[in-house]
Amino acid sequence: MGRIDVVMPQMGESIAEGTLSRWLKQVGDTVKRDEPIFEISTDKVDAEIPAPTAGVLAEVLVKEGETVPVQTVVARLETDAAAAASAPAASPPAAEAPAPASPPPPPPPPSRAAAPPPAPAPAPAAPAPAAASAVETAEERLKRRSTPLVRRMVAEHGLDLGAIPGTGMAGRVTKNDVLAFMERAPSAPAPAPAAGAPAQPAGGVAVIPGPVVEPWEGDRIESWSRIRKLTADHMIMSRRVSPHVQSLIEIDYTRIVGIRARKKAEFASRGVNLTYLAFIAKAVADNLRKHPSLNAAVMGESTIFRHEINLGIAVALDWGLIVPVIRRADELALLGMARAIQDLAGRARDKKLSPDEVQKGTFTITNPGGFGTVVGLPIINQPQAAILAVGSIEKRPAVVTLPDGTDGLGVRTLGYLSMSFDHRIVDGADADRFLADVKRTLHAYPDDAS
């Protein structure tokens, strides 16, 4: 008795691997010489591969649906004529697997079997031909032959391709494998982190597991809505991605108070409520052009200076927070700005915003002052460079210069503007010059503003 190897035939000069689509014989079946024992698939043709010799199918080493390099042993036949096995050289099956004689040599890789889609086994059962095993296995070789997308993802997130289990053909790592790996990463035994240090998966950002929390009697538990989950993820991401620095500036709104009082009725007659926020948004939009680093985004190791000035206005809703965007805000006059804010905020509350109205913001304003908060320290709305918080606007005593040149106390309408900015691309001086310009604009706001 002897055993004869049956190998994956080479279907064409440039073909390096083949997919075994179907077994036509089961282990234990008797086969005649040249009787088809398995089927391989190519793009257009299913080829039946004949037995190299008569015998009994003793071992099946490759599962249906699996792709293996050519010359891989896929089965062994038990032959009666032991002598015949004296030279069991892995000779390709006699029948030059019927590579279609007709025109197109099916070049692309073979298709999968029609059988129920077997999850491609990560580790092929068939060992690679012994001769090649010296350096690396066929699986290792295929794994390194990764796709452009996977290479990009691995490079971007600083991952080790070899550490990611692959579920693609012959163990190839796919996009989904990378995504699954990154999701698991925090608990995965990542390459030995320094003792006590948090695991270092994607991009070297430490994943810190939150504390273990349990509800107490009487507590109410509410699972996160989609908007809450998105907000949470975005805030964590923003804090990690951007080194936040904050600057504060005090604004004297006394002049704006006067203009607003004079204009309020006129604006109201056109259906627009004239708010302090409109003046501030206008001053911000008008000054961003001069301070491009505040109207920017980080792309890899480059800065994108946005051409459009698209102002996001944070709107608090009963069920969360949303930031509708005023496109090309610098092209609006005061009336248009006030109307845009009113319109977007109204529609945000009515859930009538379209998806593109919350996208492409380049700078965000948030308005905690509406609740009486004096100074807000907001988190940057990624991928923007900065976010401005408007503090409460109220009358306060202030030192003023009296007509006779001496100093005295006066009642002024004051408030703070605070800004968080991304110190990767905005230096303190840039931020402070911008705030000073906004202040100057508001202090000298033209009387005939419209």
Add this chain to the structure above:
Amino acid sequence: MSETTYLEAIRAGLAEELARDETVLLLGEDIGSYGGAFKVTEGLLDRFGAGRVIDTPIAETAIVGAAAGAAHMGFRPVCEMQFIDFLSCAYSILTNYVATARYRADLSTPMVIRGPSGGFVRGGPFHSQNPEAAYLHTPGLKIVAPATARDAKGLIKAAIRDDDPVLYFEHKYLYRRIKETLDPAEEVLTPIGSARLAREGGDLSVVTYSAMVHKAVEAAERLEREDGLAVEVIDLRTLAPLDDAAIVASVKKTNRVLLVHEDTRTGGLAAEITARINEQCFEWLDAPVRRVCAHDVPLPYAPPLEDWVLPQTEDIVKACRWLAAY
């Protein structure tokens, strides 16, 4: 509202444009009292008269040449090729004269050449061709190939209104097999140069056009049932100029793409799209770009051979499975 076949939709589009614009003319072999080999123009002679629905000799060069002259003189002629296979008889005047007129002489040539293309009807090598690749390579020509009744109407109307020559490849297999409810009162115009999302999915994309859209959707539905795969299908509608943005967006979304066309493989549209994907979104590919096309042979008469040469739903299913598992 009424059920409109693909063929009736072409006829309705022609009739609407004939009625709307008196410079629109039809030219072709037996398109008048006979109504055309496939009856696309049936009834139009009675309605619009022999001055506007013109029977021509069996001479494709003359049809295209006469149309080009008429177009230069302010008309909007629509030529029918009895089978699109015979457009090759007019290859010289079409590629050397018509396609270059705007470049050479700033001459607008608002003309349409339409005709039945495609196989699956046992038509053999002279009556089954998909010759788009031959004309895709000629700058100056626009090419459209509708898959649905709605687009059959919308694209013939848009083609007639276009100020440049448009090749309109209708698929004879779809003529009476595809129906859709179209409101005769609605003005249907399909923009040239814009693809259609025929089916949404996140796992892989099939980019195709004309009759293959229906096979791709059928394959996608089978894959959803049997494999749980969400296959996206893009119906290109216009082959020149290609809607790169739609193709790239789908590749960036699913990262795996299969190109399908009924035309033969070598030098086909799929090769061009593959090149564009490589140029524009190589780093978004999670598997090689694959194609399912007809073999590089003249289309045989024998039914089993025709079935073997042309791409079938099963071929698309297999290729998708391979791509999904890659």
